[in-house]
Amino acid sequence: xxxxxxxxxxxxxxxxxxxxxxxxxxxxxxxxxxxxxxxxxxxxxxxxxxxxxxxxxxxxxxxxxxxxxxxxxxxxxxxxxxxxxxxxxxxxxxxxxxxxxxxxxxxxxxxxxxxxxxxxxxxxxxxxxxxxxxxxxxxxxxxxxxxxxxxxxxxxxxxxxxxxxxxxxxxxxxxxxxxxxxxxxxxxxxxxxxxxxxxxxxxxxxxxxxxxxxxxxxxxxxxxxxxxxxxxxxxxxxxxxxxxxxxxxxxxxxxxxxxxxxxxxxxxxxxxxxxxxxxxxxxxxxxxxxxxxxxxxxxxxxxxxxxxxxxxxxxxxxxxxxxxxxxxxxxxxxxxxxxxxxxxxxxxxxxxxxxxxxxxxxxxxxxxxxxxxxxxxxxxxxxxx
Amino acid sequence: xxxxxxxxxxxxxxxxxxxxxxxxxxxxxxxxxxxxxxxxxxxxxxxxxxxxxxxxxxxxxxxxxxxxxxxxxxxxxxxxxxxxxxxxxxxxxxxxxxxxxxxxxxxxxxxxxxxxxxxxxxxxxxxxxxxxxxxxxxxxxxxxxxxxxxxxxxxxxxxxxxxxxxxxxxxxxxxxxxxxxxxxx
Numbered sequence: 001x002x003x004x005x006x007x008x009x010x011x012x013x014x015x016x017x018x019x020x021x022x023x024x025x026x027x028x029x030x031x032x033x034x035x036x037x038x039x040x041x042x043x044x045x046x047x048x049x050x051x052x053x054x055x056x057x058x059x060x061x062x063x064x065x066x067x068x069x070x071x072x073x074x075x076x077x078x079x080x081x082x083x084x085x086x087x088x089x090x091x092x093x094x095x096x097x098x099x100x101x102x103x104x105x106x107x108x109x110x111x112x113x114x115x116x117x118x119x120x121x122x123x124x125x126x127x128x129x130x131x132x133x134x135x136x137x138x139x140x141x142x143x144x145x146x147x148x149x150x151x152x153x154x155x156x157x158x159x160x161x162x163x164x165x166x167x168x169x170x171x172x173x174x175x176x177x178x179x180x181x182x183x184x185x186x187x188x189x190x191x192x193x194x195x196x197x198x199x200x201x202x203x204x205x206x207x208x209x210x211x212x213x214x215x216x217x218x219x220x221x222x223x224x225x226x227x228x229x230x231x232x233x234x235x236x237x238x239x240x241x242x243x244x245x246x247x248x249x250x251x252x253x254x255x256x257x258x259x260x261x262x263x264x265x266x267x268x269x270x271x272x273x274x275x276x277x278x279x280x281x282x283x284x285x286x287x288x289x290x291x292x293x294x295x296x297x298x299x300x301x302x303x304x305x306x307x308x309x310x311x312x313x314x315x316x317x318x319x320x321x322x323x324x325x326x327x328x329x330x331x332x333x334x335x336x337x338x339x340x341x342x343x344x345x346x347x348x349x350x351x352x353x354x355x356x357x358x359x360x361x362x363x364x365x366x367x368x369x370x371x372x373x374x375x376x377x378x379x380x381x382x383x384x385x
Numbered sequence: 386x387x388x389x390x391x392x393x394x395x396x397x398x399x400x401x402x403x404x405x406x407x408x409x410x411x412x413x414x415x416x417x418x419x420x421x422x423x424x425x426x427x428x429x430x431x432x433x434x435x436x437x438x439x440x441x442x443x444x445x446x447x448x449x450x451x452x453x454x455x456x457x458x459x460x461x462x463x464x465x466x467x468x469x470x471x472x473x474x475x476x477x478x479x480x481x482x483x484x485x486x487x488x489x490x491x492x493x494x495x496x497x498x499x500x501x502x503x504x505x506x507x508x509x510x511x512x513x514x515x516x517x518x519x520x521x522x523x524x525x526x527x528x529x530x531x532x533x534x535x536x537x538x539x540x541x542x543x544x545x546x547x548x549x550x551x552x553x554x555x556x557x558x559x560x561x562x563x564x565x566x567x568x569x570x
Contacts, residue, residue, distance in 0.1 A: 014410040014422075184449055185406065185422035187413040298447035373448055 003027050003160075003196035007055045013188045017181040018043035020152040020188045021111060022051065024159025025083050027190065029198050030109070031057030032080040034071035036064050036090060039123045040179040041113035044085045065090040069097035073106045077235065079201075079226030081163055085111040088130050089120060091137070098172050099138030100237050102260065105170040105214075105222065107201065109162050110134075112174060113182040114341075116367040126179035127367030128290050129342035134174040135319055141257050143264035145271060146174040146319040148289040152186045158316065164199040165271065169263055170221050176318065178341065180291040180370060208232065213244040214256075220263035264320055273316040274325060278304070282311030283334045284383045287326070287350050289315040291370055292339050299376035306377075308384050318346065326353035335383035339363035339376050359383075388442040389529055390473070392454040393519075394464030395481075397435040400516025401460065405437030407520050407538045408530070412441040415534035421449040434463055441529065458523055459485060460502070460515065466490060479523055481515070498526050498565050505557050510550060517543070517551045518558035525562020532559060 007026035015023075022044045025033070033052070035045045049059040057080070062068045065086055072082035086094065091112050101108050114130050116122030134146050145165050149158045159175060166173040204211050204223035208231045216222045225231040234244040239256055241247040264271065277300070279285055284303075288296040293314040303310040313329070315322065326349075330336075335358055338347040347362040354360055363379045365371050391408060395401040402424050413420040423438040438451035453473040459465045460481045469490040472478060478491060482499030491497060500522045506515040517539060524535040536555060543551040 012414050014406065014414055014420075016422075180423070180449065183424065185409060185424075186420065294447045294449070301447075370448070370450070 001198060001200055003193040003198050004029060005193035008190060008193040008196060010190050010192050013190065014185055015152060015188050016043065016183050016185045017149065017152040017155040017177055018113065018183065019047050020155040021149075021159050021175065021177065021182075022047040023188070023190060024156040025109070025163065026051060026055055027156070027193070027196055027198075028160040028163035029081045030083050030163060031055070032072060032075035032082045033058075033084065034060045034062050034068040034075070034082075035085045036062055036068050038087045038090050040115055040182045041085045041087050041111060041177075043182070044111060044113070048085075065093035066097065069094035069110070070100070072108050073097065073101055073104070076106045076108055077227055079228075081107070081167070081201075083109040083111060083163075085113075087113050087115050087123075088117045088127075088133075091130060091133065095133075095137040098144070099140055099142070101172040102138065102142035102144065103140070103237055104235050105260075106172075107166040107170050109159075109166055109173050109175055112176055114176065114178040122368050124179065125368045126291060126370065127341045128176070128178055128292065129345065129367060131176065131318060131340075131342065131345045134176065141261055142171075143261050144172055144174055144319055145169065145264065146176050146317065147273075148176045148315060148318050149181055150290055150293045150314070151181065152184060152188045154316075155181065156188055156190060160196060160198065164197070167199040167201050168221070169267070169271075170202070170224070171264065174319070176290065178291050212242045214240060215242045216259065220259050220266065268320040269324070271317060271320055272322040272325070274322050275314040275316055277312040277314075279311035279313055279329065281309060283309045284337060284380055285311040285313055285329055285333050286337045286339070286376070286380065287313050287315065287346070288339055289318055289346065290341075292341055295371050295373050296339055296376050298373040299380060302373065302377050303380045303384075306381075308380060310380055310384075315346070321346075321349045321353070323349070323353040326350055327355065327357075330354035330357035333358050336360045337363060337376070337379050337383050339365070339371050339379070341365050341367045341370065386442055386444045388440065388446070389456060390451040390454045391439040391441065391456045391458065392436060392451050392468055392471075393439065393458045393460075394434070394436040394468050395460030395516075396463070397433050399435070399460045400513070401435045402437050403542060404458065404516045404520050404523075405439045407517075407535065407542050408441070408523065409439050410542060411530045411535040411538035415537045416530045418443060418530075419446050421446050423449050423451075434461075434467070436464065436468070456523070456527060456529075458519055460519060461485070477527065479519070479526060481519070498522070498562070500558060500561055500565070502558065505561070506554060509554050509557065514551055514554035517554040521555040521558025521560075522562040523558075524555075525559040526566045528566075
């Protein structure tokens, strides 16, 4: 179906990534946001708070991140598309509720505008160091989805995709911005509502009494109902059966946890989104994401100008990781180069997928600013030897 | 690819970020170019140092930071002292001439153009519009963007009800810029 025109600010704008992310959420149909503002993500909720009364919906500034990350889940079960917005220190506090969203299969979007960490770190400066936190941050086994925009335009476009994925797979989806993408201003084109595809929640057609909240078909994604529609259901963070009631046995755990990870793993090829540039026949492939992909792009061009055969693979979706594609490339390239604004996180995934077939040269950066294109160029030259 | 790196520096409250915003908007929305704007983001407040980094290019921009600006626009002595030594060889300085004295901090060969923007703004009725005078001056001296595109960007960026004053400020800066640039070439 198409986006509701009320939430779509059609036109050409010169706005920053935070503002564009907010517009993306509104266009996607998000009508409930709870948050505890934190730099460098504050502008997302600031804009949402100003815009939502005109669109119809609700923003609540809550007392902390725990309240925010659980309020959105209540609103999701009341039928809304929901989001919370934070940065690293807030995301750490939200981890308990990330697990609840994963286990109760509550569609929701967590926006993380990444800043330097750990702890309070660098409030106003960039990093990409929460990549493993969103993969593994809450206890237990689950498979999240994470997207990594590299421009204000993508903060708009990919936010719609983030909501669509949350609804399609009923998982917490992480929108992994960083301070530069969040605060950088660029042209953002917002199309007509009729050109924006949004995914409606998978509502059940079953009657109360027939409906079982965690019964699934081959899609592995159960149908949903919302509060007020006359269904009496039970939702719990305990291991549960198809009726949603606690079932604390090894077989119930086996069945549920396997389905939760398989609904993403079995669809990974469909979900994965990489953008490749000159990868075929390349000696060296640079793997990057987010703001670093823009700097890496400049370095790749400089390397090509120097006569090197270099490809660039950008992770638009970081989780699930495109392991299959990296495995294929590992058979043909001399080496991978992985620049990232952390001490080596996604590089571990590239190494895992390459499985020793091609070396992985890491280019870690503790954050606070972005890489110098020259540093990436030097690493490409080293890899090409 | 043609690329111009611009830094705008001054004090919080002078409209430094808005000046950068208007240049970026003019380029990317009204002039068919690409532009990025990065603002120095820290505990800035009214009266403290403030700066914006704008890149304008014919093609998509990868690295958005400005290290050695081709064009430096400064509205305060502190911003001049901090950023003047970084201007790229063959670059250009645009400065508030009642507040800033150009000295040997400016690399040799950098062309300097001054405008009494605060005084002009006061003569127009509000000191606040000095940033728009500077923006007009930038458009007039550099010719990097068309008059119409910057004018439209000014019009769509200032608060409703102040368009007329701001457009007069823009025009004043632009005309002065044309004169200064003609005089030096």
